[in-house]
Amino acid sequence: MTTATVLPAPHLLTRIRLKMPFLVVLSMIWIATMVLVAIFADQIRPYDITRMDLMARLAPMGTPGHLLGTDELGRDVLSRLIQSIRVSLVIAFGATILSAVLGTTLGFLAAQFRGWVEHLVMALADFQAALPFMIMSLAVLAFFGSSMWLLVCLMGFYGWERYARIARGLAISASAQGYAAAVVQLGANPRRVYLRHILPNVASTLIVSMTLTFPEIILMESGLSFLGLGVQPPQSSLGNMVGFGREYLTRAPWIMLAPSVVIVLTTLSISLMGDWLRDRLDPTIR
Amino acid sequence: MIRFILAKLARAFLTILLVVTFAFVVLRLSGDPAQVLLGPDAPQDAVDAFRARWGLDDPLWQQYLAYLRQILSFDFGVSMRDQSPAIDLVLQRIPATLALTVPALILKLAIGIPAGVYAALHRQSVADRGVIMMSIFGFTIPSFVLGLVLVLVFAVRLDWLPSGGQSSWRHAILPIATLSIGGIGILARFSRSAMIEVLGQPYIRTAMAKGLPWREVVWRHALPNAAVPIVTLIGFMLGALIAGAVVVESIFSWPGIGRLIVVSVANRDLAVVQCLLLVIAASMVVANLLVDFSYGLLDPRLRAKPAH
Amino acid sequence: MSPLLDVRGLVQRYATAKPLFGKANDIRAVDGIDLTLHEGEILGIVGESGSGKSTLGRMLLGLERPWQGEVRYRGQPMPAPGSADWRKLRADMQLVYQDPLAALDRRMTISRQISEPLEIHGLAKGEDARDRVAALMARVGLRADQADRYPHELSGGQRQRVVIARALASRPRFLVCDEPVSALDVSIQAQVVNLLRELQERERLTMVFISHDLKVVRNICDRVAVMYLGRVVEIASSDRIFSDPRHPYTRALVSSVPKPGQGLDGRIILKGEPPNPASRPSGCAFHPRCRHSDAGCAATRPELAEHDGRLAACLKLGHARPVAA
Numbered sequence: 015m016t017t018a019t020v021l022p023a024p025h026l027l028t029r030i031r032l033k034m035p036f037l038v039v040l041s042m043i044w045i046a047t048m049v050l051v052a053i054f055a056d057q058i059r060p061y062d063i064t065r066m067d068l069m070a071r072l073a074p075m076g077t078p079g080h081l082l083g084t085d086e087l088g089r090d091v092l093s094r095l096i097q098s099i100r101v102s103l104v105i106a107f108g109a110t111i112l113s114a115v116l117g118t119t120l121g122f123l124a125a126q127f128r129g130w131v132e133h134l135v136m137a138l139a140d141f142q143a144a145l146p147f148m149i150m151s152l153a154v155l156a157f158f159g160s161s162m163w164l165l166v167c168l169m170g171f172y173g174w175e176r177y178a179r180i181a182r183g184l185a186i187s188a189s190a191q192g193y194a195a196a197v198v199q200l201g202a203n204p205r206r207v208y209l210r211h212i213l214p215n216v217a218s219t220l221i222v223s224m225t226l227t228f229p230e231i232i233l234m235e236s237g238l239s240f241l242g243l244g245v246q247p248p249q250s251s252l253g254n255m256v257g258f259g260r261e262y263l264t265r266a267p268w269i270m271l272a273p274s275v276v277i278v279l280t281t282l283s284i285s286l287m288g289d290w291l292r293d294r295l296d297p298t299i300r
Numbered sequence: 301m302i303r304f305i306l307a308k309l310a311r312a313f314l315t316i317l318l319v320v321t322f323a324f325v326v327l328r329l330s331g332d333p334a335q336v337l338l339g340p341d342a343p344q345d346a347v348d349a350f351r352a353r354w355g356l357d358d359p360l361w362q363q364y365l366a367y368l369r370q371i372l373s374f375d376f377g378v379s380m381r382d383q384s385p386a387i388d389l390v391l392q393r394i395p396a397t398l399a400l401t402v403p404a405l406i407l408k409l410a411i412g413i414p415a416g417v418y419a420a421l422h423r424q425s426v427a428d429r430g431v432i433m434m435s436i437f438g439f440t441i442p443s444f445v446l447g448l449v450l451v452l453v454f455a456v457r458l459d460w461l462p463s464g465g466q467s468s469w470r471h472a473i474l475p476i477a478t479l480s481i482g483g484i485g486i487l488a489r490f491s492r493s494a495m496i497e498v499l500g501q502p503y504i505r506t507a508m509a510k511g512l513p514w515r516e517v518v519w520r521h522a523l524p525n526a527a528v529p530i531v532t533l534i535g536f537m538l539g540a541l542i543a544g545a546v547v548v549e550s551i552f553s554w555p556g557i558g559r560l561i562v563v564s565v566a567n568r569d570l571a572v573v574q575c576l577l578l579v580i581a582a583s584m585v586v587a588n589l590l591v592d593f594s595y596g597l598l599d600p601r602l603r604a605k606p607a608h
Numbered sequence: 609m610s611p612l613l614d615v616r617g618l619v620q621r622y623a624t625a626k627p628l629f630g631k632a633n634d635i636r637a638v639d640g641i642d643l644t645l646h647e648g649e650i651l652g653i654v655g656e657s658g659s660g661k662s663t664l665g666r667m668l669l670g671l672e673r674p675w676q677g678e679v680r681y682r683g684q685p686m687p688a689p690g691s692a693d694w695r696k697l698r699a700d701m702q703l704v705y706q707d708p709l710a711a712l713d714r715r716m717t718i719s720r721q722i723s724e725p726l727e728i729h730g731l732a733k734g735e736d737a738r739d740r741v742a743a744l745m746a747r748v749g750l751r752a753d754q755a756d757r758y759p760h761e762l763s764g765g766q767r768q769r770v771v772i773a774r775a776l777a778s779r780p781r782f783l784v785c786d787e788p789v790s791a792l793d794v795s796i797q798a799q800v801v802n803l804l805r806e807l808q809e810r811e812r813l814t815m816v817f818i819s820h821d822l823k824v825v826r827n828i829c830d831r832v833a834v835m836y837l838g839r840v841v842e843i844a845s846s847d848r849i850f851s852d853p854r855h856p857y858t859r860a861l862v863s864s865v866p867k868p869g870q871g872l873d874g875r876i877i878l879k880g881e882p883p884n885p886a887s888r889p890s891g892c893a894f895h896p897r898c899r900h901s902d903a904g905c906a907a908t909r910p911e912l913a914e915h916d917g918r919l920a921a922c923l924k925l926g927h928a929r930p931v932a933a
Contacts (some may be wrong), residue, residue, distance in 0.1 A: 140311060141318040144588060145581045148543035149561065150322075156565035156573040157326050196711040199671060200725050200774070201698030214715045233442045237543075240444045241550055241562050253444070260448055260551070264456050274445040282440040 038290045041283035048099055048280055055100040061090040063097045064248055072266045083268045085258070094250050095272050101251045105166055106231045110224050112170025113231075117177025118220060122208050124178065125185035135182070139175035147172055147234060155243050165244055169235055173227040177220060184216040225288025229281035236277055252277050308592050312585045319581040323574050324367050328360075371578065377571030379564075386575040390557060397556030399472060400548065401541050404479035408537065412484040413530060416491025420499065421518065431488045438485030443544050447478040447551040464553040475552045479544050483537055490533050494526040501525070528598050535591035542580060610683060612782060612814050613645035613668060617677035620663050620838075635885045637663040638674070639838035642912075647781075650808060650815045652829030652846065654822055654861065658883050660838040661818050665784045668816060669701050670694060681782070699729040702775035704804075706787040708767035712759040718770045719745070719755035725778040744773040748803060765796035769803070776807065783808075784816045789824060801828055822865050826850055834858045837883045837893040844918030855920045856898045892923065900924045 051058065060079075067088035075083045082091040124132040142150075151168050158164055185208070188194035193215070197207050236253025238244030240260075245251035252273040259270030342350075358366070376386040419431040454474060455463035462471050498504065499522055507517045542558075549558035557576060564572040620638040638660040645651055645668075653661045666672045667679060670686040679686045681701070687693035705711035712721060723741045726732040732740050742752060748769040759767055768788065775783060785804060789797040805828050808815050819825050825832055826846060833843040834857065842855040853862045860876040880897040889896050895905035901924075910921040 137311075137314050137318060140315050141322070144315045144539075144584050145319060145577075146539040146543045146584065148546055149577060149580050152546070152561055152565045153323070153573050153577045154326060156568055156570060157329070159568075192710040193713040196703075196705065196771075197713070197724065199669075199698065199703055201695040201728050201778075202724070203695065206728065211713050211716075215713065229440070236442060237444060237547055240442075241547065243562070243565055253442075256444060256448070263448060263452055267452055270448055274442075274448070277442060277445065278440050281442075282436065285436075285439055 038286055041286040044279055044283045045287065048103060048276075051096055052100040052103040055096050059093045059096045061093040063089065063094050063250060065089060065093075072262065074266070075268045082272050083266065085266070085269050086262055091269055091272055094255060095252075095276065098250045098252045098255050098273060099276060101245060101249060102232060102235060102253070105162075105169055105235050105245075105251070106228055108166045109169030109172060109231045109235075110228045112167070113172055113174040113227060114177050114220060114224055116170065117174035118181040118213075118216075120174070121178035121181025121183075122185055122212070124182045125189065126204055126208070132182070135178060139178050142171070142175040148237065151234070151238060152243065155238070160243060160246055162245070162249070165235065165238075169231050172231050172234055173223070176223055176227070180219055180223060181216060184219065185212050188212050188215065222288060222291055225284055225291055228288075229284045232277065232281055305593065308589060312589050315585050316582060319578060319585075320368065320371055321364075323577055324364055327367075327570070327574065328363075376575035376578070379569055379572050381567065381569060386571040387579075389560065389572055390575050390579055393555060393557045393560045396466065396554060397545055397549070397558060400475050400479060400554060400556060401545055403472070403476050404483070404544075405537075405541060407476065407480040408483040408487050409534070411480075412487030413491045415484070416488035417495050417523070417526075419488065420492045420495035423496070428492075431485070431492055434481075434485030435489030436485070438482035438489070441482065443478055443482060443547045444551060446481060447474070447548055450474050450478055451551070464551075466554055471552070471554075475548045475554055478548050478551070479541065483540065483544075487530075487533065487537070491526065491530050494529045495522060498522050498526045524598070528595065531591060531595050531598060535588050538587045538591075539584060542584070611644045612647045612649075612682060613643070614680040614683075615641060615643040615645075615668065615677070616680075617642065618664070618667060618674050618679065619676035620660070620667060620672065621675050636838050636888065637885055638667065639888075641677075641838075641840055643668075643833070643840075645782075645814055645816070647814055648812045649831065650817060650829045652825035652832040653816060653818045653835060654820065654825055654832060655835035656820060656882060658837070658885055659835040660885070661820075661835050662786055664835070665703075665786050665816060665818050669703055669782075669784050670697065671703070696729070699725065699731070699778035700780050701782040701784070702778070702780040704768075704771055704775050704783065704785040704788045707791050708764065708771045709759055711771055712767060714759050717756045717758060718750075718762070721759075722770065722773045722777055725774060729778050731778060740777070741773075744777055747776075747807070748773040763796075764792050765800060768792060768800055772800075772803065772807070776811070779811075780813070782814045782816075784818070786818045787820070788817075790819065790821060797824065798827075804828065822850075822861055826865070834861065837885060837888055839893065839921065840912065840919075841894065841922070842918065842920040843912070844920075848916075848918050852916070854915055854918065854925060855922050856900055856924070857894050858920075892921075 060081075067084060067090075069088065070077065070080065070084050071088040072086060073080050073084040073088075075081070077083055080090050080092070082095060084090055085094070120135045120138075124135040150171075154168055155164070185194070188211075189198070189207075194207055194212055197211050202210075232252075235244055236251065236256065239251045239253030240257040242254070242257055245254050247254070255273040256270050256277075259266070259273070262269055374387055378384060379386050379389055415427070415431055415434075419425070419428040422428060451463045451474065454461045461474055462468075463474070465471050504517060504521055507521050508514070512520075545556060546558035546561060548554065549556045550562050553559070557580070561573065561576045563569075564576070618638055618641040619636065621634045621636045623634045641664060643651075653664065655661045663672065667674050670679065670681070671689060673686075673689060681697070687697060712718070719738075719741050722744055723732075723737050726737045726740060741755070745752065745755065750766060750769050750773065754762065754766070759770065762770065772788075788804065789800050792800060801824060804815070804817075807813065808828075817825060817829055829846045831843065832846050832849045833840045834849070834855065835841065836857050842849065842853070842858045849858060850862055850865075853859045856876075857878075860878050863876045876899075878897050879899075883893065889906070891904075891906040891908050892898070892901070892910050895901035898905065905923055908923060910923045912919040912921045913925075915925050
C-alpha cells in the first residue's frame with residue numbers, strides 16, 4: 015500500500031463547521047453572490063464609478079440614492095465597491111489558476127526528469143519561500159511600474175512553490191510504486207501518464223491548496239493596492255478603496271469599512287469552504 | 301549532524317545567490333543600470349564614468365560577475381533622492397523596524413504558544429473557543445484593516461493612543477498590537493493542533509498508563525514533541541512579520557524599513573529598493589537557517605539522518 | 609529453437625546513501641545470473657525477500673537497466689527504458705503485480721483501465737475496443753456488469769483479475785508475475801493461479817512466476833530457479849526440485865512445504881540471520897546458515913554445475929562437471 019502523507023496543516027475551523035454546518039452553506043451563498051456581482055458588475059452598478067456628485071460629498075451610509083454613502087469626490091461607494099469586487103476577484107482567480115498551473119507543471123517536470131531539473135526547481139522553491147512575497151512584489155513593481163497585467167502575472171507567482179512541492183511529491187510516490195509505474199510499464203508516454211493518470215489523482219489535493227492560496231492572494235493584492243502600489247486609479251480594487259478611505263477615517267469611516275467587510279467575509283468564506291472541501295476530497299481521510 | 305549543517309548552509313548560500321541573480325535580472329530587464337542606479341537626472345559624464353567603471357559594455361556574464369563583486373563589497377548604489385549610499389539609508393532604518401517586530405514576535409510566542417497549549421489541554425472550554433475565534437481573525441482580517449480599525453477605536457473615538465509617529469513608547473502600542481494580534485491567533489491554533497496530535501500518540505498513553513503525573517506527562521513528553529512543528533511555523537512567521545511591518549509602518553507613519561521600501565517603490569528609487577531586497581532576503585535566510593538548526597537540536601531523528 | 613529470452617552475466621547494484629566521508633556502500637541485488645527462457649515455458653523464481661528475485665524480474669522485462677550483463681529478447685538487445693522502441697516493446701511483455709490495488713488507478717473504471725494498452729499501442733478503437741475489453745473481462749472471469757466499477761469497489765481477487773486482463777490486452781508473448789497471489793487470501797490464491805495456468809496454456813505464453821512461496825510455484829511451473837542473495841543456487845525442472853532437492857538451501861525450503869499425510873518431522877530449520885544484501889558473506893553466501901558448511905565454503909564461491917540433470921551451486925555436492933550455462 016502507498017502510505018499517505020498527512021499534510022501538517024491544521025484542520026482549521028473543523029470543529030466549528032461540525033457544530034454549525036450551515037456556516038458552509040452561508041459561505042457558499044456569499045461566494046456565489048460575489049461571483050455574480052463580479053460577472054454582472056456593469057448591470058447592477060447604480061452609478062458610473064468615476065461619476066462625481068460634488069453636492070453629495072462624504073454622504074454617510076443610508077443616504078437615499080447612495081446606500082453605502084459617497085466618498086470625498088461624491089462618488090457612490092456601492093458602485094465603486096461592486097467594481098472593486100470584480101477587479102479583485104478577476105486578479106485573484108487569474109493569479110490562483112496561473113500559480114497552480116505553473117507550480118504543478120514545474121513539480122511534474124521535477125518528478126519526471128529528476129537530476130538537475132529537480133534541483134533547480136527545488137532551489138527556486140526555496141528562494142520563493144525565503145523571500146517574503148510582498149517584498150519581492152514591491153521590488154518588481156518598483157522596477158517595472160504597476161499595470162494590471164503585471165499585477166496578475168506577479169500574483170500568479172504567489173504560492174507556486176507549494177503546488178510544485180505537492181505535485182512533485184505525489185508524482186514521485188506514484189511513479190516509484192503503484193499506478194503510474196504500472197501505466198509506464200504498459201508503454202504509455204509521459205504525457206499520458208501525467209495528464210490522464212497522475213493529474214486526476216492529485217487534483218483534489220491541488221484544489222484544496224487553491225482554496226488556501228485564493229484568499230491569501232486577495233489579501234496580498236489588497237495589501238499592495240492599499241499601499242498605493244497595486245491597482246492604480248481610476249481603476250479600483252478592494253484594497254485600494256481601503257487605502258483611499260484611510261484619509262477620511264475620522265470623517266467618513268464607511269468608505270473604508272465597506273470594502274474591509276467584503277474582504278474579511280470573502281476570505282473567511284473561502285477558508286470555510288476550503289476546509290469543507292478538504293474533508294470531502296482529501297483521499298487521506300477517505 | 302555535520303552533514304545536516306553543511307547541506308543547510310549550501311542551500312542558504314544558493315538561495316542568496318538566487319536572490320542576487322533575481323535582482324540582477326530585474327535590474328537589467330528594467331533598463332540601463334546606469335540610469336537606474338544614478339537616477340534619470342544624472343549628468344552624462346557621471347553616466348559614462350559609471351558605465352566604464354562597472355563595465356556595462358562588457359558581455360552579460362562579465363557584467364553578472366562584476367555585479368556579484370559589487371554586491372559582495374556592499375556597494376548597492378546611491379539613493380536618487382539625496383545621493384547618499386543606499387546601504388546607509390537602510391541601516392539607519394533597521395532599529396526602528398526591530399523596535400516593532402521584536403516585541404511583536406515576543407508577544408506572539410509568549411501569548412500564542414501557551415494559549416494554544418492551554419486550549420489543547422482544555423478542549424471544548426471557553427478558552428479553546430476563544431483560541432479558534434482568534435485564529436479565524438488572524439487568517440481573515442488583513443493587517444491594514446485591523447490597523448485602521450484599531451486607529452478608529454483607540455485613537456479617533458477613545459483618544460487614548462496616538463495614531464501615528466514615533467515620539468514616545470505609546471506610539472508603538474498600536475503598531476505592535478496590529479502586528480501581533482493575527483499572528484497570536486494563528487500560532488495558538490497551530491500549537492493547539494500540534495499538541496492535540498502529540499497527546500493522541502501511543503507514547504503519551506504509555507506514559508499515562510505507567511502512572512506518571514499528568515503535569516510530568518505534559519512537560520516531559522508532550523511539549524518537546526509538539527515543539528518541532530511549532531518551530532517550523534515560526535520560520536514561516538518571520539516572513540509574515542516583515543510583510544506585516546511594511547503595511548503597519550505605512551499606516552502608523554513609523555520610520556522603519558517597511559515605510560522606506562514603500563516610499564522608495566513609489567518614487568522608483570531603485571538603488572534603495574535593490575538594497576532592501578537583498579538585506580531582507582539575507583536576514584530571512586539567516587533566520588531560517590537558525591530555525592533549521594534549532595529544529596535539528598529539537599528532533600534527535602534529524603541529527604542522525606542526513607538531510608534530504 | 610532459439611530462446612525467447614537470453615540472459616548473460618546479469619548484475620544489478622544499488623548505491624546506498626553516500627556518507628559525508630568515505631565511500632558509498634553498494635548493494636548487489638542481483639549478482640551474476642545466466643538464464644535461458646524458451647517460448648511457452650513457465651519458469652518459477654523462488655527465494656526469500658532480499659534475494660533479488662523481483663529485481664531480476666524487472667530486468668527481464670527491461671524496466672531496469674542492468675549494471676552489467678545483458679538481456680536479449682528474441683535475439684535483440686533490450687532498448688533503453690523510456691525510449692520509443694522500449695515503449696513499443698511493452699505490448700509484447702507485461703507484468704502482473706503483487707498489490708493490484710496499488711497497480712490500478714483508483715479514479716478510473718476498470719473497463720477503461722483494461723482498454724488502456726489498446727489505446728496506447730493503437731490496437732483497437734471504439735466498438736472494437738469495447739468488444740475486446742468485454743472478451744478479456746469474460747476470459748479472466750469478471751462479470752460484464754463490473755465494467756463501470758472502480759478498483760476499490762472490487763475484492764482483492766477481482767482486482768488481480770483486472771490487472772491480468774490489462775496485462776493480456778495487448779496480446780503479449782511474455783509475462784512476468786511478481787508475487788501475483790501473495791497479497792490475496794489463501795482461498796483466492798488457487799483460483800488466480802489456475803487462471804494464470806489456463807491463460808498460459810491457451811495463449812502459449814512464456815511466463816516467469818516469482819514467489820517466495822514454494823507451494824504456489826509447484827503447481828504452475830515447468831522449471832524452478834532458487835535464488836539466494838542475488839545468485840541462482842539451484843535450477844531444475846519443477847519435479848526434480850521438489851522430489852529431489854540438492855542444494856542445502858533448496859532442501860530447507862522444500863522441507864518446509866507441508867505434504868498431505870505427513871507431519872513436518874523432516875523439516876530443516878535454518879539457523880542464523882536472514883540474508884542481507886548489504887553485508888554479503890564471503891565465499892558461498894549461504895555458508896553461515898548452512899549445516900554442511902566448512903572453511904572451504906567461506907573461502908570459495910561455488911559456481912552452478914551439473915548434478916543429476918540439474919544445475920546447483922554448492923561445493924559439498926562432490927566434483928561434478930562444471931557447465932558453461
